[in-house]
Amino acid sequence: MATLQETLAQKIPAWREEIGKVRKELGGKVVSEVTINQAYGGMRGVKGMICDTSVVEPDKGLIVRGHPLLEIKHLWPEEILFLLLTGEMPDDEAKAALQQDYDKRAQVPEYVWDVLEVMPPDSHPMCMLDTAILVMERESVFRQWYDKGMKREDYWLAALEDALTLLARLPGVAAGMYRLRYNKGSRIDWTPGLDWGANFGNMLGLPDPTGSFAKLMRLYLNFHADHEGGNVSAFTCHTVGSALSDPYYSVSAGLNGLAGPLHGLANQECLSWILELMEKMGGVPSEEALRDFAFETLRSGKVVPGYGHAVLRVVDPRYAGFLEFGKEYMPTDPVFATVERVFNVIPKVLQEYSEERVKAGKAPIANCWPNVDAGSGALLYHYGLTEFPYYTVLFSVSRSMGMLSQLILNRAMGTAITRPKSVSTEWVKKNVGK
Ligand code: NMX
Numbered sequence: 001m002a003t004l005q006e007t008l009a010q011k012i013p014a015w016r017e018e019i020g021k022v023r024k025e026l027g028g029k030v031v032s033e034v035t036i037n038q039a040y041g042g043m044r045g046v047k048g049m050i051c052d053t054s055v056v057e058p059d060k061g062l063i064v065r066g067h068p069l070l071e072i073k074h075l076w077p078e079e080i081l082f083l084l085l086t087g088e089m090p091d092d093e094a095k096a097a098l099q100q101d102y103d104k105r106a107q108v109p110e111y112v113w114d115v116l117e118v119m120p121p122d123s124h125p126m127c128m129l130d131t132a133i134l135v136m137e138r139e140s141v142f143r144q145w146y147d148k149g150m151k152r153e154d155y156w157l158a159a160l161e162d163a164l165t166l167l168a169r170l171p172g173v174a175a176g177m178y179r180l181r182y183n184k185g186s187r188i189d190w191t192p193g194l195d196w197g198a199n200f201g202n203m204l205g206l207p208d209p210t211g212s213f214a215k216l217m218r219l220y221l222n223f224h225a226d227h228e229g230g231n232v233s234a235f236t237c238h239t240v241g242s243a244l245s246d247p248y249y250s251v252s253a254g255l256n257g258l259a260g261p262l263h264g265l266a267n268q269e270c271l272s273w274i275l276e277l278m279e280k281m282g283g284v285p286s287e288e289a290l291r292d293f294a295f296e297t298l299r300s301g302k303v304v305p306g307y308g309h310a311v312l313r314v315v316d317p318r319y320a321g322f323l324e325f326g327k328e329y330m331p332t333d334p335v336f337a338t339v340e341r342v343f344n345v346i347p348k349v350l351q352e353y354s355e356e357r358v359k360a361g362k363a364p365i366a367n368c369w370p371n372v373d374a375g376s377g378a379l380l381y382h383y384g385l386t387e388f389p390y391y392t393v394l395f396s397v398s399r400s401m402g403m404l405s406q407l408i409l410n411r412a413m414g415t416a417i418t419r420p421k422s423v424s425t426e427w428v429k430k431n432v433g434k
């Protein structure tokens with residue numbers, strides 16, 4: 001089979017033609033209406049952009065290039081990247097070629113460590129990761145080629161070059177940062193011939209006598225890679241990239257969005273909430289105690305982290321997949337047992353609280369089920385990755401695959417600069433409904 005680059009080069013001309021045809025035939029048709037509430041409310045549900053790597057169905061969850069997530073949970077991250085970008089599964093040869101490509105690019109430049117080492121020791125791991133990515137921007141092939149007058153048809157090739165270098169280096173950057181930030185000793189080198197997920201696990205330096213931590217890393221990196229185009233990280237990366245800012249700027253921007261507690265940081269918040277609960281109750285809490293603790297959180301004006309979603313209206317399949325992993329590998333772990341118990345209690349609590357909110361004239365909680373962040377932290381904790389402010393970094397390494405895939409395809413399709421029209425409240429009052 002052809003390599004990733006060759007497969008894309010074969011497919012892109014046909015995709016360009018297809019999109020040209022769709023636009024010619026359907027370009028004037030309406031995709032979505034926008035209500036005033038949507039305009040004030042985070043554009044929720046407004047269909048206003050295209051993303052071909054994956055879709056999120058409210059009643060099914062993530063579907064990657066036509067494959068429901070739980071049917072492809074066995075895929076390794078390299079295979080997921082190939083699938084996101086091309087719509088095809090790589091054969092063994094194409095997968096090995098991608099791994100060898102990573103081997104060649106994986107060395108993290110020394111200047112990255114020079115910068116990270118002088119950052120204040122209490123810097124948040126997400127701030128360190130985003131800084132490291134920005135520091136490497138000086139190597140952007142996209143920017144260098146652009147400055148030399150690159151043709152528009154070649155934008156995707158330059159973006160792919162940057163993407164592969166960035167993806168090859170990210171596990172090493174993230175793992176080295178972990179060891180630096182948490183005083184774990186010297187950095188561990190990338191092992192040529194070892195896959196991306198296992199390499200990341202190995203460079204973190206946590207003991208893995210049975211190989212099940214490497215399995216978790218592959219699963220984790222598969223599950224977080226993409227979630228269609230409108231989530232904060234992907235949409236931010238899309239917007240920044242649309243200005244032809246190079247992939248380093250775009251990914252770093254997207255990850256700054258992932259660092260928010262309503263988005264990717266919820267996995268850190270979630271484990272911190274679980275541990276606080278366990279500490280207060282002296283171990284795995286009873287369902288009654290858990291219910292009281294949850295209401296305490298809600299009545300103090302906070303959200304229950306790991307629950308709710310802007311698109312999903314069912315249990316997130318990513319949560320279901322992690323729960324299955326936990327049941328197989330750590331069924332008696334107390335933190336995991338607490339996560340399971342939380343799942344038995346929280347949807348009902350949120351439902352009840354939502355009804356109270358509606359009575360008080362507030363919006364209902366649209367989805368009371370767990371999302372991806374509700375269970376992932378407990379699995380990491382079990383393997384000794386107990387520094388939960390680091391968890392969003394793992395999410396970031398994975399999400400970079402989705403953001404970069406979307407960015408490469410957007411450059412290939414010549415997607416225009418993002419610039420929706422805003423209106424003022426005055427305009428709304430004067431013009432809407434009159
Ligand atoms: N706990 C308490 N209140 C909630 C929750 C929750 N878990 N989820 C939604 N609500 C509230 C929400 O804050 C909003 O209140 P208000 O009108 O007073 O601002 C109201 O319910 C309506 O919000 P929804 O329409 O249900 O949700 P929306 O689409 O606006 O937001 C989330 C989606 C994911 C931001 C929201 O459910 C939430 O804050 N969840 C907790 C944080 C979390 O787990 N984030 C991770 C999402 C996944 N990821 O990794 O990105």
Ligand code: MLT
Nearest residue numbers: 227230231232310371372
């Ligand atoms: C994600 O994975 O990006 C989150 O579930 C948030 C979203 O899809 O809005």
